[in-house]
Structures are given as C-alpha cells and as structure tokens.
Amino acid sequence: MKIGILGLGTVGGGVVNVLSKNHQEISRRCGSDISIEIAAVKDLKQKRICSTDGFKLTENSNDVVNHPDVEVVLELIGGTSIAKDLTEKALKNKKHVITANKALIAKHGNELLKLAKDNSVSILFEASVAGGIPILKSLGQGLTANKIDLVAGIINGTGNFIMTEMKEKGRDFDDVLKEAQALGYAEADPTFDIEGIDAAHKLAILASIAFGVELNFEAVSTEGISQVDPEDISIADELGYIIKHLGVAKKIDGRIDTRVHPTLIPKKRLLANVNGVMNAVLIKGNAVGPTLYYGPGAGDEATASAVIADLVDLVKGTHSNDEFCWKQLEKANYIEKDNVESIFYLRILASDKPGVLADITSILAKHNISVESVVQKQIDADNNAHIAIITNKILTKEMNKAINEIQAHDYITGTVKIIPVETLD
Amino acid sequence: MKIGILGLGTVGGGVVNVLSKNHQEISRRCGSDISIEIAAVKDLKQKRICSTDGFKLTENSNDVVNHPDVEVVLELIGGTSIAKDLTEKALKNKKHVITANKALIAKHGNELLKLAKDNSVSILFEASVAGGIPILKSLGQGLTANKIDLVAGIINGTGNFIMTEMKEKGRDFDDVLKEAQALGYAEADPTFDIEGIDAAHKLAILASIAFGVELNFEAVSTEGISQVDPEDISIADELGYIIKHLGVAKKIDGRIDTRVHPTLIPKKRLLANVNGVMNAVLIKGNAVGPTLYYGPGAGDEATASAVIADLVDLVKGTHSNDEFCWKQLEKANYIEKDNVESIFYLRILASDKPGVLADITSILAKHNISVESVVQKQIDADNNAHIAIITNKILTKEMNKAINEIQAHDYITGTVKIIPVETLD
Numbered sequence: 001m002k003i004g005i006l007g008l009g010t011v012g013g014g015v016v017n018v019l020s021k022n023h024q025e026i027s028r029r030c031g032s033d034i035s036i037e038i039a040a041v042k043d044l045k046q047k048r049i050c051s052t053d054g055f056k057l058t059e060n061s062n063d064v065v066n067h068p069d070v071e072v073v074l075e076l077i078g079g080t081s082i083a084k085d086l087t088e089k090a091l092k093n094k095k096h097v098i099t100a101n102k103a104l105i106a107k108h109g110n111e112l113l114k115l116a117k118d119n120s121v122s123i124l125f126e127a128s129v130a131g132g133i134p135i136l137k138s139l140g141q142g143l144t145a146n147k148i149d150l151v152a153g154i155i156n157g158t159g160n161f162i163m164t165e166m167k168e169k170g171r172d173f174d175d176v177l178k179e180a181q182a183l184g185y186a187e188a189d190p191t192f193d194i195e196g197i198d199a200a201h202k203l204a205i206l207a208s209i210a211f212g213v214e215l216n217f218e219a220v221s222t223e224g225i226s227q228v229d230p231e232d233i234s235i236a237d238e239l240g241y242i243i244k245h246l247g248v249a250k251k252i253d254g255r256i257d258t259r260v261h262p263t264l265i266p267k268k269r270l271l272a273n274v275n276g277v278m279n280a281v282l283i284k285g286n287a288v289g290p291t292l293y294y295g296p297g298a299g300d301e302a303t304a305s306a307v308i309a310d311l312v313d314l315v316k317g318t319h320s321n322d323e324f325c326w327k328q329l330e331k332a333n334y335i336e337k338d339n340v341e342s343i344f345y346l347r348i349l350a351s352d353k354p355g356v357l358a359d360i361t362s363i364l365a366k367h368n369i370s371v372e373s374v375v376q377k378q379i380d381a382d383n384n385a386h387i388a389i390i391t392n393k394i395l396t397k398e399m400n401k402a403i404n405e406i407q408a409h410d411y412i413t414g415t416v417k418i419i420p421v422e423t424l425d
Numbered sequence: 426m427k428i429g430i431l432g433l434g435t436v437g438g439g440v441v442n443v444l445s446k447n448h449q450e451i452s453r454r455c456g457s458d459i460s461i462e463i464a465a466v467k468d469l470k471q472k473r474i475c476s477t478d479g480f481k482l483t484e485n486s487n488d489v490v491n492h493p494d495v496e497v498v499l500e501l502i503g504g505t506s507i508a509k510d511l512t513e514k515a516l517k518n519k520k521h522v523i524t525a526n527k528a529l530i531a532k533h534g535n536e537l538l539k540l541a542k543d544n545s546v547s548i549l550f551e552a553s554v555a556g557g558i559p560i561l562k563s564l565g566q567g568l569t570a571n572k573i574d575l576v577a578g579i580i581n582g583t584g585n586f587i588m589t590e591m592k593e594k595g596r597d598f599d600d601v602l603k604e605a606q607a608l609g610y611a612e613a614d615p616t617f618d619i620e621g622i623d624a625a626h627k628l629a630i631l632a633s634i635a636f637g638v639e640l641n642f643e644a645v646s647t648e649g650i651s652q653v654d655p656e657d658i659s660i661a662d663e664l665g666y667i668i669k670h671l672g673v674a675k676k677i678d679g680r681i682d683t684r685v686h687p688t689l690i691p692k693k694r695l696l697a698n699v700n701g702v703m704n705a706v707l708i709k710g711n712a713v714g715p716t717l718y719y720g721p722g723a724g725d726e727a728t729a730s731a732v733i734a735d736l737v738d739l740v741k742g743t744h745s746n747d748e749f750c751w752k753q754l755e756k757a758n759y760i761e762k763d764n765v766e767s768i769f770y771l772r773i774l775a776s777d778k779p780g781v782l783a784d785i786t787s788i789l790a791k792h793n794i795s796v797e798s799v800v801q802k803q804i805d806a807d808n809n810a811h812i813a814i815i816t817n818k819i820l821t822k823e824m825n826k827a828i829n830e831i832q833a834h835d836y837i838t839g840t841v842k843i844i845p846v847e848t849l850d
Contacts, residue, residue: 018712022572028637029569126567132713134567141566141743142551142559144454145733147447212453270719273698280717287443288557288720288730292705294695295716305713308570318566318743 001032001315004070004095005039006061006086007077011100011127012039013049014300015074015307020051030312040064049300065090072314074307075099084108091115091123098310100127100303106201109208109215110329124310124319129202130155130279132302133295134309139209139283146285148210151249152424153281154274155202157297158186158193159225159245163262164275167233167242173226185277185298195224196245196260203247206281207258211251213332216258220247221337223261232347232419235388236264239373241345241421242272248422257335264345264390264421270294271424282424290424338397343372343421348387348406349414352379356411357387367402369394384413390421426457426740429495429520430464431486431511432502436525436552437464438474439725440499440732445476455737465489474725490515497739499732500524509533516540516548523735525552525728531626534633534640535754549735549744554627555580555704557727558720559734564634564708571710573635576674577849578706579699580627582722583611583618584650584670588687589700592658592667598651610702610723620649621670621685628672631706632683636676638757641683645672646762648686657772657844660813661689664798666770666846667697673847682760689770689815689846695719696849707849715849763822768797768846773812773831774839777804781836782812792827794819809838815846 005012019026019034027033036055041048044059058064065073065086073090077083080103087104090097091112099105105112105125116123126136130153139148154160158180165176177194180186192198200220208215225245236243241264250257265272270292274280279297284290296302313319350356361371370392377386391399403416430437444451444459452458461480466473469484483489490498490511498515502508505528512529515522516537524530530537530550541548551561555578564573579585583605590601602619605611617623625645633640650670661668666689675682690697695717699705704722709715721727738744775781786796795817802811816824828841 014712018570022570022712025572025637026570029565132710133716134563137567138559138563140454141738142562142734143730144737145443145447145451145730147450212450268698270695270698273693273695285557285730287439287447287726287733289724289727291558291718291720293563293716293718296714299714301712302714305568305570305710308712309567312569313566 001034001071002037002069003034003072003074003311004037004064004067005074005076006064008039008041008048008050008052009076010049010300011303011307012074012076014304015076016050018301018304018308026308026312030315032315034311034315037070038064038067061086062089065093065095070095072096072098072311075101076307080104080107087112087123088115091119091121094119094121096121096314097123098307098314099123099125100307101125102128102198102201102205106204106215106217109205122314122319124314125205126310127303127306129205130281131295131297131299132305133279133281133293133297134306135206135281135293136209137309138293139206143283143285143288143291146287148283148285149251150284151206151210151281152271152422153203153206153247154244154271154279155247155281155297156193156199156245157277157279158190159199160274160279161185161277162194162225163228163243163245166228166230170230172230173228194226196222199245199247199260203249203258203260206247207249207256208329210249210283211256211332212329213256214329216332219258219334221259225262228262229417231386232417235347235375235377236345238375239388239390240267241265242267243419244272246422252335254333255335256332257340262419264419266423269424338395340396341393342396343393343423344391344399345419345421346389346391346403347417348389348412349384350387351411351413352383352385353411356385359409360387360406363405364391364402367398369398369402382413426459426496427462427494428459428497428499428736429462429489429492430499430501431489433464433466433473433475433477434501435474435725436728436732437499437501439729440501441475443726443729443733451733451737455740457740459736459740462495463489463492486511487514490518490520495520497521497523497736500526505529505532512537512548513540516544516546519544519546521546521739522548523732523739524548524550525732526550527553527623527626527630531629531640531642534630547739547744549739550630551735552728552731554630555706555718556720556722556724557730558704558706558718558722559731560631560706560718561634562734563718564631568708568710568713568716571712573708573710574676575709576631576635576706577696577847578628578631578672578704579669579696580672580704580706580722581618581624581670582702582704583615584624585699585704586610586702587619587650588653588668588670591653591655595655597655598653619651621647624670624672624685628674628683628685631672632674632681633754635674635708636681636757637755638681639754641757644683644759646684650687653687654842656811657842660772660800660802661770663800664813664815665692666690667692668844669697671847677760679758680760681757682765687844689844691848694849763820765821766818767821768818768848769816769824770844770846771814771816771828772842773814773837774809775812776836776838777808777810778836781810784834785812785831788830789816789827792823794823794827807838
C-alpha cells in the first residue's frame with residue numbers, strides 16, 4: 001500500500017516516526033507493507049521532527065493527490081480551504097483519504113462522504129476526535145448493537161488543562177491561558193480552543209456516528225470557558241461538583257440535542273477526574289450501559305496512532321464507515337434550545353437585605369423550579385451576598401423566564417450566572 | 426445472515442432481546458438482516474428472559490452446529506467440555522463461531538483458532554473479556570499502530586464489587602462475599618471469581634492480542650482476593666493507595682510478564698476509582714501513551730452488546746482477528762516469576778521491642794531494598810506493633826530473600842504480608 005502525505009508538521013511527522021519505529025509490529029498486524037511514496041510540505045528547507053529518507057518531498061501538493069502510485073492520501077494540513085480542495089481532488093482521483101481534520105469533517109463531511117462514495121473510495125477520520133483514543137471505531141463498531149442515548153466528552157485538551165489548573169491551583173483563566181500558550185498546548189490565537197469551537201467540531205462528528213445522522217456543526221450550541229470564574233469552581237467544589245468543559249449529545253424521543261459548554265459534574269464520576277490535557281468520552285448505549293474511553297487528545301504520536309489505525313483498516317479492508325454512507329445518514333430532528341431540559345447551577349449576587357433569598361426561591365417556585373441545594377457565601381466588601389443554587393431538571397425556557405424575573409429586581413447587583421449540570425447517572 | 430444459538434441463559438437471552446429491541450439500528454449499521462434460525466437449550470420447558478418466537482428451539486445442540494442454513498454459531502453455554510466439543514463441530518462444519526467463553530479461549534484458543542483458519546471461518550470472542558467494553562477491538566484495531574507496553578485491568582466485576590465494599594464500608598471479605606452471592610454477582614461456587622482464575626483467563630486473552638503471542642493461560646501467575654485483610658485496605662488508604670484486584674501484562678525487553686493479584690494503586694489513578702461491578706482496562710502503547718476503557722464487565726445485555734458487535738463485524742466483513750492467525754502468533758518468552766521487578770507493600774507484625782524497626786530496615790538495606798514510606802500502627806492487645814512498608818522497585822527474588830530473613834526473627838509474630846504495588850505512571 002503506497003501512501004502520500006499532505007503536511008509533515010506535528011501530526012505528519014508523528015505518522016512518519018511511528019510507521020518507522022513500529023514497522024515490524026504494524027506489518028505483522030497489517031499483513032502487508034505500508035510505504036510512503038511522497039510528502040508535500042510548505043517549505044522544503046524547514047527543520048522537521050521526522051526523517052524524510054526513503055520518500056520524495058515536494059512543495060506542490062498536487063504532486064501528492066495526482067500521484068499515479070499513491071493509493072491513500074493522508075490530509076494532515078488542517079484548516080478548511082486548501083485542505084478541502086486537496087481532499088476533493090484526491091477523492092476524485094479515486095484515492096482513499098485519511099484525515100485528522102475535525103473542522104473539515106464537521107463542516108464539509110456530508111459532501112466529502114458523498115464524494116468518496118461516488119468515487120468508490122473511503123474517507124476515514126479516527127484522528128479527528130480525541131486524538132489517540134479509538135473513539136470513532138468504538139462507537140461505530142464496538143457499540144454497534146446499541147441505540148446510543150448519550151455522548152458526553154472532555155474533547156479539548158487545552159480547555160481541560162486550563163480548567164484543571166484553575167481548579168487545582170485556584171488560578172485565574174488569563175493566567176493559565178498564558179501558561180498553556182507557553183507550553184505549546186494553546187495556539188497564539190486560542191479562540192478555537194477556549195471558545196469551544198474545536199470541541200463543537202468534534203461533538204458534531206461524534207453525534208453523527210452515534211445517532212446515524214448527517215453532520216451538523218451549526219446545530220451545536222457552543223459556549224467556551226473564557227467566562228468561567230474561579231468563584232464558580234470553588235462553590236461547585238463545595239456543592240460536590242467539578243466544572244469541566246463538556247461536549248454533550250443526547251437523543252431524547254427521537255430528537256437530538258448537541259451542545260458544548262462549561263458543566264458541573266458530580267465529583268465521583270470518572271469524567272470529573274480526567275485532568276490536564278487528557279480527553280475522555282462517556283458513551284451510554286441502551287444495551288451496554290455506560291462506557292468510557294480515556295487517553296491523550298493530542299500530540300504527534302498519539303494522533304499518528306489513530307491515523308495509522310485507519311490506514312491499517314484500509315489495508316485490511318476492515319474499516320467500517322458504512323455508518324456514514326450518504327444514503328443511510330438521516331437528517332436529524334433537533335430539539336430547540338429553549339426546550340432542552342437540564343439541571344442548572346445559578347450564582348446570584350444580591351444586596352444583603354432580609355427576605356432576598358426567600359424572594360428568589362419564591363420566584364423559582366412560581367416557575368415550578370425547585371431548589372436541590374443552596375449555599376449563601378459570606379458578604380463581600382460591597383455588601384453583596386453570593387448565593388449559589390442547584391435546581392431540579394427543568395426546561396431551559398422556564399429557567400430563562402425565572403432568571404429574567406429575578407434579574408429585574410433592585411436587590412440583584414450583578415448578572416445572574418447560569419451553568420448547566422450533568423449528573424451523568 | 427442466519428445464526429444458531431447454543432444456550433439461552435443470561436447471555437443468550439440478552440442477545441435475543443437486544444437483537445429484537447435494536448433491530449432497526451442494527452440493520453441500518455449492518456446493511457443486512459440478522460435472523461435467528463435455531464437455538465439449543467437444556468430444557469425446553471424452562472422459563473427464559475427472552476421471547477422464543479420466530480425461531481426453532483431444540484434440546485439437541487447438534488441440531489444447531491449441523492444446521493445447513495446456519496452460518497454463525499453463538500456459543501453461549503460456558504465451560505470447557507461440551508462448549509469445546511460443539512465449537513469444534515461448528516468450525517469443522519465451516520460455520521463462524523462467536524463466543525463469550527473466556528475459559529474456552531484462554532485454555533483452548535490456540536487450537537480453536539487453528540481449526541477456524543483451517544476451515545476458512547472465524548472465531549470471534551469480544552464478549553469474553555470485560556463484557557460490554559469493546560476492549561479486544563480497541564487493542565486489535567484501534568491501537569494497531571502501537572507496540573503495547575502494558576495492559577492493566579480490573580477484569581472481574583465480582584472481585585471489584587467485593588474490594589469496593591470492603592474499602593468503602595470497612596466490611597469483612599466473607600460478609601461481602603455472602604452479599605455478592607445473594608445479589609447474583611457471585612456464583613454458588615465463587616472460586617473462579619475470588620481466586621482470580623476468571624481474571625487470569627481474561628488476562629491471557631488480552632496478553633495474546635496485545636503482544637501477538639500464543640494464548641498461554643498457564644503462564645499467568647494467579648492470586649485471588651480471599652486473603653485481603655481490611656487492615657491492609659485501611660493502611661493502604663493512609664499511604665495514598667487503593668487495593669484493587671488487577672490483571673497485569675507487561676512486555677519488558679521482549680519478555681512477557683502476566684499476573685493477576687491484589688495490587689496497591691495510587692488513589693489518583695482512574696483505575697483506582699473504578700468501583701462496584703464495573704471493569705476497566707488501562708493500555709499503554711508506545712505511540713498513543715496511556716488509554717483507558719471502562720464499562721460493565723457482565724450482565725445480559727452488556728455482554729450481548731459485545732456478541733452482536735462481533736456478529737455485525739462478521740456480516741460486514743470488518744472483523745479483524747488476523748492478530749490471531751495461527752501462523753502469525755509467536756511463542757512468547759516469559760519472565761520467570763523470581764525475576765519480575767516490582768514495588769512491594771509489606772505488612773509485618775512484630776513484638777513491641779526497641780530496635781525492631783531498625784533491625785527490619787537494616788535487613789532490607791542489606792538486600793538493596795530501600796524504604797519509600799513506612800507507617801507503624803498503634804500496638805494491639807497482644808502487644809504487637811503493626812508495621813507497613815512501601816519499598817522501591819526490586820527483583821521478586823531479592824524481596825523474598827529479605828522476607829525470609831525477617832520472618833526468621835523471634836520478634837516477628839505473624840506471617841509477613843506482601844502485596845505488589847503498581848504506580849501505573
């Protein structure tokens with residue numbers, strides 16, 4: 001099997017290195033040899049993390065996608081413009097494509113899958129979600145006997161590193177973000193990571209496989225971690241919760257709910273104990289019950305591990321992206337945001353006057369919202385009481401009505417903060 | 426695809442139920458229909474957990490393995506005598522076999538794989554290890570790019586339930602075992618679960634796939650949980666560890682070490698937080714790093730989920746047990762038990778006399794064993810000091826020499842207890 005690689009950066013370099021160092025093992029499992037024919041790079045003179053002995057290098061990507069001997073193209077450039085163009089060319093040239101590009105699949109997956117099908121080739125993307133964890137194979141093959149009820153995952157390592165540091169060391173968001181950038185975990189422009197866009201890309205892919213529906217990135221409601229306050233982390237801790245940036249996909253009565261946001265999780269759940277840059281995905285099937293998959297969500301060789309697993313599946317013919325067959329994916333029916341049911345954590349700043357807590361809880365009661373737990377923190381320097389409430393499970397629109405009503409009162413001295421809670425039981 | 430089932434007990438009944446309730450989902454993923462042709466049961470009149478509408482029932486298992494229309498036989502009887510005989514007949518009749526039978530595969534897997542190969546059919550056994558967790562597919566396909574360094578798993582739900590109850594409620598082993606039997610977690614004869622034999626079967630299978638070697642159940646050194654003392658659990662807790670019954674398979678310098686025993690694990694590891702009847706397996710690959718897979722290790726529908734995943738793989742041709750191809754599996758080179766390196770926890774009962782601790786630590790030092798931490802508990806009613814020590818990493822034979830020397834002293838008032846420690850870092 002001859003392959004061509006687009007991009008020899010972190011992931012591409014990792015693939016070359018792993019193919020080399022585990023050559024014997026991979027050949028044994030594969031039953032045949034995988035050889036790199038050609039790789040396209042931006043600048044031939046750049047220093048790389050891998051050796052480039054034994055294959056051609058080019059600065060012209062078309063040399064790869066048009067190469068007559070190349071059977072599989074690894075798209076490891078990233079982004080959605082050039083990568084999309086080259087992926088389309090490769091598929092049209094009847095070459096299989098393996099990609100680690102979540103943005104590409106989340107946004108253009110439907111058309112690319114159709115194009116692959118029309119050309120009788122495959123496009124595989126295990127590495128696009130949760131790095132080295134074989135999560136797409138587990139969902140698509142390992143749990144194939146199940147109707148999937150829930151997917152809930154920590155699927156952005158940078159975000160989880162920041163949340164972990166804030167929790168464990170009481171540090172501020174901005175402070176930890178700077179460290180994450182210095183460590184190379186976060187990009188110079190960290191928007192995709194901290195605003196939840198990267199996680200939303202991955203969640204769209206997970207939901208598509210889990211529920212057998214078309215990819216729909218736009219349907220994911222997305223909130224990042226930049227607004228998470230150390231005070232919320234500390235109050236959540238007191239109430240028995242940890243705040244994680246979670247991607248959640250649910251199917252309820254045939255309708256789908258996909259969202260990415262900071263979430264309170266009970267401390268005792270395994271997901272709450274996934275720290276640093278690690279990823280983990282909880283999947284609940286109606287036969288198997290709860291299962292969880294944990295591992296590194298990024299890194300050169302971890303991501304390469306997933307890329308090469310797809311490659312070996314292609315060589316052996318054991319890949320299984322029939323889930324994605326264009327004709328089989330349904331258009332999904334999504335729950336409107338307002339009609340999503342959830343438990344909520346509220347944090348309210350109010351003047352320290354008698355009757356305020358009674359007033360707030362009676363407004364909640366009027367909207368049929370009951371209070372599962374409440375803490376009132378000591379009065380701050382501005383004479384504000386800090387009140388935190390965990391509600392029962394209610395419709396988002398009811399919650400919003402109640403909050404608007406609470407917010408309108410004179411005694412409220414700040415914006416009411418609201419964070420969803422997932423019990424994951 | 427027409428299937429025949431041997432046994433309609435917990436797992437067989439679960440398979441029938443899941444195939445029925447998730448029929449639409451499975452057909453969509455499968456691309457074709459799976460229909461049950463015939464099932465063999467011990468007693469036609471027995472009450473079952475599943476409906477038997479739509480397929481034939483027989484008390485003669487040969488009706489299943491010889492049935493001309495049956496393409497796949499599900500062996501869900503258990504045990505190694507009748508099950509082995511029927512599996513062989515089915516394979517010789519050129520029918521694929523799917524089994525949940527860990528004892529059968531661990532003890533006779535090599536010959537059965539050869540027989541399957543000779544007859545150009547497959548024998549698949551995802552359900553034999555860790556129930557619903559797709560752990561064999563993850564090892565064989567998802568992590569195929571890796572050299573596997575370590576497999577460490579909680580792979581016996583009954584044992585983990587007992588260890589969890591002992592830890593959380595300070596209960597005695599015998600007391601919890603009785604409850605496990607009343608709850609149906611443990612058999613009337615619990616030997617396989619509590620003496621580690623069931624876990625050893627599963628570990629032998631995991632090691633075979635992880636390292637590409639022949640199945641070798643006899644090479645697994647096996648110790649159960651019946652000797653775990655609540656005092657050890659409580660001292661371990663003080664030292665920052667939790668005791669779990671762990672299956673461990675390592676490959677070090679080309680030599681394999683497989684063992685099942687109670688093990689101290691640092692509290693902060695995810696594996697230490699896997700409780701009750703749940704299973705989890707940690708796998709370290711040289712490319713991906715550490716990954717962990719968690720889920721229910723038993724139960725009718727959880728196990729059925731794994732059986733049906735194999736079935737769908739067969740229908741789609743996406744199964745991948747080439748790892749097991751007779752000609753490709755190597756004979757492994759095992760490390761002698763004495764030459765295994767480990768950290769150890771020791772618990773020593775000694776008369777409360779001056780110089781005892783100094784004497785013990787100097788014996789350890791003489792054998793080049795350093796003490797990483799030590800606690801001495803209050804003196805008991807018999808005037809014994811309870812001393813617990815965590816050592817550095819040393820050869821088992823050195824540890825044993827030191828213990829024999831310590832044990833020989835007059836001031837030692839009980840048998841020195843020794844439990845391996847795995848840091849899993």
